[in-house]
Amino acid sequence: MRILKKILLVIIAIVLLLLVVALFIPRTYTVTVTETIHEPSDIVFNYVKLIKNQENYSVWVMQDPNIKMEYIGTDGTEGFIARWNSQEDGVGEGEQQITKVTADRIEVDLRFKRPFESSQKAATFVQPLPGNRTLITTEFYGSDAYPMNLLSLLIGRKMIRDAQTKNLENLKKILEK
Template sequence: MKVLKFIGIGIVGIIALLLIIALIVPKDYTISVSTTIDKPQKVVFDYVKMIKNQENYSVWVMKDPKVKIEYTGVDGTVGSKSSWVSEDDNVGVGSQQITKITPNRIDVDIHFEKPMKGDDSAATIVEAISENQTKITNEFYGHADYPMNLMSLAFKDFIKKDQAQNLANVKKILESQP
């Protein structure tokens, strides 16, 4: 009986500790990954602003070959949108829409329905380093309310890994083109 009481107190203590840690973990976070592509800025920018091109490099799209994607609006312009439906929980159900385009930045709003509901945003920043070299940065802006903000600590690593792979895929695609 004392052992069960000790285990119960231990479990309550761990939960309390996690809830205290969640009090200091930020609710808003940014995940940023960059790489350099040996192509002119315009070439890189014109490629990544087209949402449909994500079919060629996005690890999230490639996780489910059966994903159903619908595109609305004029691709690569403010207002264009992709909506996806997948039975795979790694892909889920959601949409992204371009909200702003400047000469070196594309901003999107992302809406998730499944496996969890949520609204976040992201940006792709494309900066010329030289005439034939470009720095590309993917940024994801997330928010998690208390106490779910504790989960963002692990979640950020998954997103960062996938963002890095997406950029590696874009680099490979663009640098293989003449």
């Protein structure tokens, strides 16, 4: 019985310690990934500003061959909405809406419905480099309530960074063909 009490006390102490640590972890964060693509910036940007093209390079979309996509509006313009619904927990259900498009930047609002409800923001922008090359940058702007900010630090941000990295690798392969 004493061993059970000690084990229980250790578990409670660990949980309390993690909750205290979470108090000091920022609740907002940005995950940034870049890649250089050997194509002019206008070609790269004109491809990525079309949300439908994500079907060709997004690891989340490609994770489920049975994903149901719905598009509302004119792709590549402010107000365009792409909705997805997947039975895969890693993909879930949600939508993204283009909120701003400039000559070199596209911003979207992400609204997740399942497996969890959340609203986040993301942006993709390009910068021309010498030699008809382009530096493409993706940014995910996250915000997590306490104590979920601890899980985000330990798991979520790495998962997002890994997915963004793979997305840009896939995009590079497509555009450099």
